[in-house]
Amino acid sequence: MSPKSGDAIRPSSRHGPRIGVFVCHCGHNIAGTVDVEKVAEALARYPGVVYSTHYDYMCSDPGQELVKRAIKEHRLTGVVVAACSPSMHEPTFRTAGEEAGLNPYLVEIANIREHCSWVHEAGPATTDKAIRITRAAVEKVRGNHPLEPLQIGHAEKCLVIGGGIAGIQAALDVAEAGYEVLLVEKSPTIGGHMAQLSETFPTLDCSQCILTPKMVEAARHPRIRLLTYSEVEEVSGFLGNYHVRIRKKPTYVDPEKCNLCGDCEEVCPVRVPNEFDRGLSERGAIYIPFPQAVPSSYTLDEEACLGLEPLRCSECARVCEVGAIDYDMQEEIIEEDVGAIIVATGFELYPKEEMAEYGAGRIPDVIDGLEFERILSASGPTGGEVRRPSDGKVPKEVVFIQCSGSRDPELHKPYCSKICCMYTAKHALLYRHLVPDGRAYVFYIDIRAGGKGYEEFVARAMEEDRILYLRGKVAKVFREGDKVVVWGVDTLTGKRVEVKADLVVLAQAIVPSPGVTELAQRLHMSCLDEHGFLKEAHPKLRPLETLAGGVFIAGAAQAPKDIPDAVAQASGAAAKAIALLSAPALVHPPEVAIVDEELCSGCGICAPQCPYSAITVEEVAEVNEVLCEGCGACAAACPSGAMSLRNLTDEQVLAMVRAALKEAAEVTSG
Amino acid sequence: MAEFEPKIVAFLCRWCAYAGADLAGTSRLKYPPNVVPIRVPCSGRVEPAWVVDALRQGADGVLIGGCHPGDCHYVSGNYKARRRVYLLKKILPELGIEPDRVRLEWVSASEGKRFAEVVADFVAELRALGPIGAGSDASRVTRDEESTALRGG
Amino acid sequence: MRAEDEARPKGSPDSMGPTPYVARHENSASPVTRHASRPKIAVYWTGSCGGCDVSFLEVGEAIVDILSQVEIVFWPALADPKREDLEAMPPGSIDVALINGTIRTEENVEMVELLREKAKLVVAYGACAHLGGVPSLANLSTREEILGEVLGEGWRRGPPPGGPEEDAPPDLLPRALPLSQVVRVDYTVPGCPPPAGLIGEFFNAFLSGEMPEPGYVFAKAKALCEECPRTREERVLKRIVRPHELLPDPEECLLDQGLICLGPVTRGGCNAACPQAGMPCTGCLGPTPKAGDPGLAMISALASLVRAGEEGEEAIPKEDEILDQLVDLIGTLYKYGVPTFCPLSPERERAGVRGKASPSPVPSQPGRGRRKGGAA
Ligand SMILES: Cc1cc2nc3c(=O)[nH]c(=O)nc-3n(C[C@H](O)[C@H](O)[C@H](O)COP(=O)(O)OP(=O)(O)OC[C@H]3O[C@@H](n4cnc5c(N)ncnc54)[C@H](O)[C@@H]3O)c2cc1C
Ligand code: SF4
Numbered sequence A: 001m002s003p004k005s006g007d008a009i010r011p012s013s014r015h016g017p018r019i020g021v022f023v024c025h026c027g028h029n030i031a032g033t034v035d036v037e038k039v040a041e042a043l044a045r046y047p048g049v050v051y052s053t054h055y056d057y058m059c060s061d062p063g064q065e066l067v068k069r070a071i072k073e074h075r076l077t078g079v080v081v082a083a084c085s086p087s088m089h090e091p092t093f094r095t096a097g098e099e100a101g102l103n104p105y106l107v108e109i110a111n112i113r114e115h116c117s118w119v120h121e122a123g124p125a126t127t128d129k130a131i132r133i134t135r136a137a138v139e140k141v142r143g144n145h146p147l148e149p150l151q152i153g154h155a156e157k158c159l160v161i162g163g164g165i166a167g168i169q170a171a172l173d174v175a176e177a178g179y180e181v182l183l184v185e186k187s188p189t190i191g192g193h194m195a196q197l198s199e200t201f202p203t204l205d206c207s208q209c210i211l212t213p214k215m216v217e218a219a220r221h222p223r224i225r226l227l228t229y230s231e232v233e234e235v236s237g238f239l240g241n242y243h244v245r246i247r248k249k250p251t252y253v254d255p256e257k258c259n260l261c262g263d264c265e266e267v268c269p270v271r272v273p274n275e276f277d278r279g280l281s282e283r284g285a286i287y288i289p290f291p292q293a294v295p296s297s298y299t300l301d302e303e304a305c306l307g308l309e310p311l312r313c314s315e316c317a318r319v320c321e322v323g324a325i326d327y328d329m330q331e332e333i334i335e336e337d338v339g340a341i342i343v344a345t346g347f348e349l350y351p352k353e354e355m356a357e358y359g360a361g362r363i364p365d366v367i368d369g370l371e372f373e374r375i376l377s378a379s380g381p382t383g384g385e386v387r388r389p390s391d392g393k394v395p396k397e398v399v400f401i402q403c404s405g406s407r408d409p410e411l412h413k414p415y416c417s418k419i420c421c422m423y424t425a426k427h428a429l430l431y432r433h434l435v436p437d438g439r440a441y442v443f444y445i446d447i448r449a450g451g452k453g454y455e456e457f458v459a460r461a462m463e464e465d466r467i468l469y470l471r472g473k474v475a476k477v478f479r480e481g482d483k484v485v486v487w488g489v490d491t492l493t494g495k496r497v498e499v500k501a502d503l504v505v506l507a508q509a510i511v512p513s514p515g516v517t518e519l520a521q522r523l524h525m526s527c528l529d530e531h532g533f534l535k536e537a538h539p540k541l542r543p544l545e546t547l548a549g550g551v552f553i554a555g556a557a558q559a560p561k562d563i564p565d566a567v568a569q570a571s572g573a574a575a576k577a578i579a580l581l582s583a584p585a586l587v588h589p590p591e592v593a594i595v596d597e598e599l600c601s602g603c604g605i606c607a608p609q610c611p612y613s614a615i616t617v618e619e620v621a622e623v624n625e626v627l628c629e630g631c632g633a634c635a636a637a638c639p640s641g642a643m644s645l646r647n648l649t650d651e652q653v654l655a656m657v658r659a660a661l662k663e664a665a666e667v668t669s670g
Numbered sequence B: 001m002a003e004f005e006p007k008i009v010a011f012l013c014r015w016c017a018y019a020g021a022d023l024a025g026t027s028r029l030k031y032p033p034n035v036v037p038i039r040v041p042c043s044g045r046v047e048p049a050w051v052v053d054a055l056r057q058g059a060d061g062v063l064i065g066g067c068h069p070g071d072c073h074y075v076s077g078n079y080k081a082r083r084r085v086y087l088l089k090k091i092l093p094e095l096g097i098e099p100d101r102v103r104l105e106w107v108s109a110s111e112g113k114r115f116a117e118v119v120a121d122f123v124a125e126l127r128a129l130g131p132i133g134a135g136s137d138a139s140r141v142t143r144d145e146e147s148t149a150l151r152g153g
Numbered sequence C: 001m002r003a004e005d006e007a008r009p010k011g012s013p014d015s016m017g018p019t020p021y022v023a024r025h026e027n028s029a030s031p032v033t034r035h036a037s038r039p040k041i042a043v044y045w046t047g048s049c050g051g052c053d054v055s056f057l058e059v060g061e062a063i064v065d066i067l068s069q070v071e072i073v074f075w076p077a078l079a080d081p082k083r084e085d086l087e088a089m090p091p092g093s094i095d096v097a098l099i100n101g102t103i104r105t106e107e108n109v110e111m112v113e114l115l116r117e118k119a120k121l122v123v124a125y126g127a128c129a130h131l132g133g134v135p136s137l138a139n140l141s142t143r144e145e146i147l148g149e150v151l152g153e154g155w156r157r158g159p160p161p162g163g164p165e166e167d168a169p170p171d172l173l174p175r176a177l178p179l180s181q182v183v184r185v186d187y188t189v190p191g192c193p194p195p196a197g198l199i200g201e202f203f204n205a206f207l208s209g210e211m212p213e214p215g216y217v218f219a220k221a222k223a224l225c226e227e228c229p230r231t232r233e234e235r236v237l238k239r240i241v242r243p244h245e246l247l248p249d250p251e252e253c254l255l256d257q258g259l260i261c262l263g264p265v266t267r268g269g270c271n272a273a274c275p276q277a278g279m280p281c282t283g284c285l286g287p288t289p290k291a292g293d294p295g296l297a298m299i300s301a302l303a304s305l306v307r308a309g310e311e312g313e314e315a316i317p318k319e320d321e322i323l324d325q326l327v328d329l330i331g332t333l334y335k336y337g338v339p340t341f342c343p344l345s346p347e348r349e350r351a352g353v354r355g356k357a358s359p360s361p362v363p364s365q366p367g368r369g370r371r372k373g374g375a376a
């Protein structure tokens, strides 16, 4: 760390740097306030500078020619163009340099227009500042090393985790682009929550009808390998080069042979609540979540079965005519190299049992939105008739409570779950269609219907379907006879409201799918937000990426989302993955962190500073250059000076500072 | 004697404050020419040692410009910068430097006006503070020699 | 034997053994007698606690061997040589002068200048000579404040008790200085006091005639963490505590436990003696070659490590609470290096940190033959 900032090197030096300075007039834009001639003159006398000139428009063709010619004629080892902001012409001049045989990283811009001529009055102080800025740029160039962009190879497969609509869409897009896809879903079927929905807002198409073709397409696609009943167990590697280990649980039923006759489930003596119907119906230990499940096969639920080891019952195998049931089926471990990973693990509903204030969990006729979806669904437990869980009666008075568990920082979740306003309107409307003499009440804080056709949809529910919207919070829900009494306040009228309801539907908050925390750890993406949703690399500019390079996010795993948003984001994530997979090699800017192994003590202070987990520390720190984005946080933190940033080292900055501060006289006499 | 013109070194994050200064330029806003900007990838790259070095090399003030909280291109560099400056300002008086000579400001790429105002305000404040370490050149010379001797060249 | 010891160059105490006699000195240009052909060494103390002189004993039995190969021509802690004895020696007649202690009095200056003149090589021995050392923390107060505090307000210098014939006690310099700010220093053996291994390394190099480039510091270029056996798991600072506030876990890195350990910025070479004993490193071996100002480097590192939950605006007040737990910044971060890294100047008084302004002007810089500064 010499304080002498290069005054040892004279322009005449044969082996030292030979830097050229090119001062641009930018017509009057610079020359109007800065004495460009003087700048060029001052720089000509600056140590290390062997050529200094000024010209009308440096970025013009003749201007660039001038630079190129000078590089060749004067064997320049570095170029400083004192002109406009680097955001304008840095690429221009770097390319020009390259064309003249100079490494582009040896070309720097001194911003004397935006940062000087345009913001100050004409005069010596302005010219003086331009000189200082340019001198600092010379010091930067002096310390720069020629660099080449980093190139690395990558695997050409894509892993999609989560087989909801988002995962399916992403898998289809990537596969259509010609890449192999592994689609990993933890449940026995793909489809996710969309499969549970009755009809979908705002157009009210039947959810199954639009989803099933996609599920089938995914299953049949030659480049999609469907791994249901599977979980990602381990992920190692980095951007473009991940190695994944997937564990596929045995279903004990050969999907090739199973013909969906259902004989096995009929004879199965076990009955457990059916998750797909959210416990509103029962299933056997051997079951199929729903008839259109993909892969279309029964699954034997080992937990529920009376026993496989030793075999306790084996009724199902006895009745299975095609011999599809195989009690000896083993779990499978699948290991693959993938270049990109799309995480689409979706959401869950905030457990309604958390809502003690609404009697949920205690009162059977207080249900959540997905339960109501199943009740509305033609293939649901009630066969599409609206009947309440407790006694199967058709409810005549139904209260819908929005924001149940959302927007409640004290007791529950502080955020807005975004889709509840819409699906509640849909619920109330579908209810009114199915029970024309029924009355529907909706308690809401306010209505958020920001989406194409959404406002109209809610308006239609309110007006055409005469649903009573009550603005206010529900204070208490309790049981009275076979009624569920709801006390609330209508804040618009200020009146207390009491509804003796038959059924209460809670629009429960949306929470991240369980297990995402562990999955995120396995993916080395220390990137869940405070609520456990997957965190994007940048909330505005990189919403599809995560901080783990090559790992993208889609669907409700990132935040509460409806189907159109989930699908759009899935296609976006797929496009990102395709861009990565289709690159012949991954190219990465070379201005990254670099460790001096002679100095690094392995203290480990740098590693936790890196937002991209690019640093690992064993004996010494090691930077994965492909993951490093060049922010420099590690270099600033490293106490021993072992970590540095390529082409922005401490030495360079200190020299730039000195160059910026020295008086002209000091420099030339140096 | 002419009015004291403070010298300022500004470490500007390329994504925000540097771009904000660019915008001040394209908007032709006027501010005093006392500041020489140095572009850094992120405010999180700035080291306390740079700041003190600049002040010991004759800067009267150092400005660090970063992205607003939540906007850092690298997620959290600005928070690190904030903590470093917070601690640095605690020790500056002990090193004989007024903490007000160091400023950390959040300036977004769209805040050209704010950049101009920050500079103008800082220049005014430094004018009031006066030159740094007037008459203390002796100690500066010593430091340089020391460091050379210490590090054994 | 530890791996670290194995890795250490041949100078480690265990490997000292009978060091071969060094031919260089036999052919040396200085007039030699048979007896005097052993290299002549001087050991001197300035403002020091005496620990450095005692530290030679730490080397163990090997010291006998070392001493048998040198001729001690001047060592006030061992014998009772007088200044006149030193003055009588021809210039350059001492092969090496090992000087320990901070430079605090006019007499210190005169003596080290004298030693510089008489010695071919001058070694800054110990943290005080190297960087200023613990006594130089006195620089946080002015000389006048110190004298006023010790002798009482309104003190005055009296005549020497034994009459004008007697030497007056030497004047205090305005502030304490490391050796290098007074005379040219060729090598440094750092530490408070230097650890036996490094002393051995120095003598081995010296006696074998294979001295490194001038300016070399006899310690590792890598920071202490490299040789520290403590485990580093979660590298974050969730709190900051002082040594008396915590009985540290015996295995875990002290910094991770909230103790301000300067290991990451301090040269290795002591086998992490302090951290091994449960005390954070205070930096006595001095900063690593590229650390620059160790206090500022640590400020950056510590502030980086502080976490109060996820980084974000909400965490700021809590982060500041943690940072506020770092007290006595100078004492903690610059225990040995105040005059080297914290130049005291009128700036300090103008900043109005510590009480009244010093009545003395800019401290005069004693010493001659110093190179001209680069930034004038
Ligand atoms: C009551 C209700 C009504 C709704 N009505 C509508 C509507 O009318 N219109 C509309 O547009 N939207 C509606 N939505 C929203 C819609 O359900 C979601 O937008 C959509 O399901 C999001 O799809 P996804 O793929 O992101 O997540 P999900 O559907 O949750 O799918 C995620 C999948 O990932 C799997 N998975 C989770 N973790 C793992 C793991 N670790 N490993 C492997 N697999 C994993 C899950 O098993 C699941 O199959 C409604 C939501 C609710 C709650
Ligand atoms: S073996 Fe298990 S799954 Fe098959 S019928 Fe019996 S209990 Fe049901």
Ligand code: SF4
Binding pocket: A595, A599, A600, A601, A602, A603, A604, A605, A606, A607, A617, A620, A621, A637, A638, A639, A640, A641, A642, A643, C264
């Ligand atoms: S902070 Fe520096 S010394 Fe410590 S491990 Fe990282 S690079 Fe090495």
Ligand code: SF4
Binding pocket: A592, A593, A609, A610, A611, A612, A613, A614, A615, A623, A627, A628, A629, A630, A631, A632, A633, A634, A635, A645
């Ligand atoms: S420069 Fe930034 S991105 Fe690169 S390794 Fe360091 S902290 Fe990580």
Ligand code: SF4
Binding pocket: A603, C224, C225, C228, C229, C230, C232, C252, C253, C254, C255, C256, C261, C262, C263, C264, C272, C275, C280, C281
């Ligand atoms: S205790 Fe100190 S020396 Fe040891 S590893 Fe921790 S910081 Fe480094």
Ligand code: FES
Binding pocket: B013, B014, B015, B016, B017, B041, B042, B043, B044, B065, B066, B067, B071, B072, B073, B074, B075, B076, B077, B078
């Ligand atoms: S990118 Fe601007 S402060 Fe980090």
